Amino acid sequence: MLNMKDISKVYRTESVETHALRDFSLHVEEGEFVSVTGPSGSGKTTFLNVAGLLEESSSGIYELDGRDVSSLNDNERSRLRNEKIGFIFQSFNLIPELDIFDNVDVPLRYRGFGNAERKKRIERVIDIVGLGSRIKHLPSQLSGGQQQRVAIARALAGEPRFLLADEPTGNLDSEMAESVMQLLESINAEGTTIVMVTHEPNLAQRARRNIYVRDGQLEEAVPDLQVAAAL
Amino acid sequence: MEIGPIWRTMLRNKSSYVLIALQIAVTMALMVNAIAIIQERTRLMGRPTGIDEDNIFTFNSTGFDPNMDFQALVAEDLDAIRNHPGIDNAVMTNSLPIRNGGWGQQFQTEPGTDVESVGTGIYFVDEHGVDTFGVDLIAGRNFTSTEINWFDPESDDMWPSVVIVSAALAESLFPDISYDEAVGKTAYVNSVEPITIVGIVKTLQASWPSWEHIENASLVPQKRGATSARYVVRTEAGYRDEVIPQIEKMLAESYKGRIIRNSKTMTEVRNDAYASDSAMIKLLFFVVSVLIAITSLGIVGLASFSVTRRTKQIGTRRALGATRPAILRYFLLENFLISSVGVATGAILAVGLNMWMVQTFNLTPLAWYMIPSAMLVLWLVGQLAVYGPARRASFVSPAIATRTV
Numbered sequence: 001m002l003n004m005k006d007i008s009k010v011y012r013t014e015s016v017e018t019h020a021l022r023d024f025s026l027h028v029e030e031g032e033f034v035s036v037t038g039p040s041g042s043g044k045t046t047f048l049n050v051a052g053l054l055e056e057s058s059s060g061i062y063e064l065d066g067r068d069v070s071s072l073n074d075n076e077r078s079r080l081r082n083e084k085i086g087f088i089f090q091s092f093n094l095i096p097e098l099d100i101f102d103n104v105d106v107p108l109r110y111r112g113f114g115n116a117e118r119k120k121r122i123e124r125v126i127d128i129v130g131l132g133s134r135i136k137h138l139p140s141q142l143s144g145g146q147q148q149r150v151a152i153a154r155a156l157a158g159e160p161r162f163l164l165a166d167e168p169t170g171n172l173d174s175e176m177a178e179s180v181m182q183l184l185e186s187i188n189a190e191g192t193t194i195v196m197v198t199h200e201p202n203l204a205q206r207a208r209r210n211i212y213v214r215d216g217q218l219e220e221a222v223p224d225l226q227v228a229a230a231l
Numbered sequence: 232m233e234i235g236p237i238w239r240t241m242l243r244n245k246s247s248y249v250l251i252a253l254q255i256a257v258t259m260a261l262m263v264n265a266i267a268i269i270q271e272r273t274r275l276m277g278r279p280t281g282i283d284e285d286n287i288f289t290f291n292s293t294g295f296d297p298n299m300d301f302q303a304l305v306a307e308d309l310d311a312i313r314n315h316p317g318i319d320n321a322v323m324t325n326s327l328p329i330r331n332g333g334w335g336q337q338f339q340t341e342p343g344t345d346v347e348s349v350g351t352g353i354y355f356v357d358e359h360g361v362d363t364f365g366v367d368l369i370a371g372r373n374f375t376s377t378e379i380n381w382f383d384p385e386s387d388d389m390w391p392s393v394v395i396v397s398a399a400l401a402e403s404l405f406p407d408i409s410y411d412e413a414v415g416k417t418a419y420v421n422s423v424e425p426i427t428i429v430g431i432v433k434t435l436q437a438s439w440p441s442w443e444h445i446e447n448a449s450l451v452p453q454k455r456g457a458t459s460a461r462y463v464v465r466t467e468a469g470y471r472d473e474v475i476p477q478i479e480k481m482l483a484e485s486y487k488g489r490i491i492r493n494s495k496t497m498t499e500v501r502n503d504a505y506a507s508d509s510a511m512i513k514l515l516f517f518v519v520s521v522l523i524a525i526t527s528l529g530i531v532g533l534a535s536f537s538v539t540r541r542t543k544q545i546g547t548r549r550a551l552g553a554t555r556p557a558i559l560r561y562f563l564l565e566n567f568l569i570s571s572v573g574v575a576t577g578a579i580l581a582v583g584l585n586m587w588m589v590q591t592f593n594l595t596p597l598a599w600y601m602i603p604s605a606m607l608v609l610w611l612v613g614q615l616a617v618y619g620p621a622r623r624a625s626f627v628s629p630a631i632a633t634r635t636v
Contacts, residue, residue: 054630082552093547097240110552
């Protein structure tokens with residue numbers, strides 16, 4: 001599903017060169033649920049950005065669903081993101097002026113689906129996340145947990161093969177976090193590959209595989225997540 | 232197309248969009264009516280006087296010598312002018328078209344005091360008048376030299392018995408016949424004095440540019456004056472500016488008991504006549520340009536603010552699959568919708584304002600194409616104004632979406 005080999009990402013300014021990822025190699029099988037942990041500034045978000053085609057790597061090979069994406073141009077990367085990847089952000093990133101229906105509709109419009117197809121997909125995913133009765137509500141009228149559910153619905157609407165979650169429970173209390181995690185687990189159980197960046201060891205432990213990032217490099221199979229998270 | 236979501240977004244965030252739409256509406260209403268006024272003024276300024284404007288100039292000869300034989304001097308002057316190289320013809324007259332000062336008279340088709348009459352501008356000329364003015368005699372004949380007399384205030388015959396009129400005046404006097412059939416017809420001046428129309432000229436404007444019946448003008452075969460003469464001179468093509476100082480010098484030297492002054496080409500007469508209209512056109516152009524510039528800046532400001540405020544949202548859209556052209560299209564479409572509301576409101580305001588101006592200032596109603604043309608212009612201005620900020624938005628990185636600060 002996701003295959004990264006010797007990926008490096010370097011940020012350059014006039015005077016400083018920052019190596020956010022160094023020779024980063026990772027293979028994620030289809031259907032896996034992988035958690036990514038690591039201290040602040042370790043490169044977790046850079047990994048997520050590169051994996052999600054939000055940023056290009058400086059070097060290395062990245063294959064997504066069997067396709068080398070290293071040489072794609074911006075438009076091709078956008079289309080591939082839209083078709084293959086669903087994003088869940090820590091701060092939900094819902095568009096405040098749009099109601100739930102229109103928020104979930106955003107990626108579907110970019111895909112070019114017709115009205116009927118979009119409506120069918122939106123209603124289905126909103127039912128999955130249990131917000132069918134709130135379809136005309138604005139994000140500001142929902143709780144944090146509900147907003148994250150809308151974000152999950154938006155990520156699922158395009159039926160992506162691959163979900164990237166960036167601290168999906170970071171802005172939620174424990175009860176809401178648990179409900180979101182259960183939702184992600186059920187989505188994974190239906191076959192969607194999930195890579196989740198998190199700071200919380202107890203959530204990371206619920207993934208099938210845990211990887212640990214430090215100084216832009218991968219340390220897989222962390223034995224003690226509590227310790228790792230504290231580093 | 233994202234018209235629905237964009238429209239709903241605008242409705243939930245009305246104030247700034249409404250202000251810009253109102254600005255566009257007011258700009259459109261003022262722009263359309265200003266351009267209508269400009270068109271009207273330009274049309275009035277562009278009307279032909281009927282005379283050979285490019286080659287005509289005029290000046291005054293004002294005598295101060297109490298022993299001056301005015302009539303003899305005029306005859307000598309005209310003879311000298313007409314024989315000067317580069318001169319086509321010359322005549323003494325009282326005025327010129329659009330000179331903002333002349334002789335007006337009422338003509339009527341029946342004698343009597345309670346008979347409806349038609350106003351006309353009068354030019355007193357001799358048999359050289361038609362040729363000197365360069366008017367197009369389209370029916371009848373010119374005056375003969377025997378028909379020309381000096382005005383005698385002691386005589387009972389105030390008016391000559393013949394007249395040449397403009398086609399417009401002929402049609403006003405005799406609306407039931409064609410202008411050429413007016414030749415030979417009798418009109419009456421001063422209620423009872425008969426004059427026979429012997430010729431029709433195609434176009435000859437009167438002396439007052441703002442007069443609504445400016446196309447009504449007549450050539451009357453008579454010489455008038457006691458000490459001061461206005462000469463009108465027609466030169467051969469291209470000689471006008473060269474011969475003006477020569478003629479002035481020649482006449483000044485030929486008789487020292489007068490002064491030659493107020494030389495003006497017909498081009499200068501026209502410029503003087505329409506100076507206020509010309510100034511108004513420039514002012515209106517300036518106002519319209521400023522309005523469009525302010526509206527454009529408003530659109531740029533709103534779009535720039537919107538892009539800055541929504542940077543994260545744009546990044547999120549990019550992360551969710553929006554291509555750069557899709558983001559560009561989003562902002563262009565948003566502006567198109569704002570502009571559409573503005574121009575639709577502006578169209579209503581423009582028509583309303585025009586109706587009021589037609590009633591109040593007797594302006595011509597708007598031409599049918601003015602509203603759609605203005606809408607197109609303002610749509611285009613809006614799209615051009617928003618293009619820069621929209622392009623900037625399209626370059627927002629999708630990685631912005633994962634930033635938490």
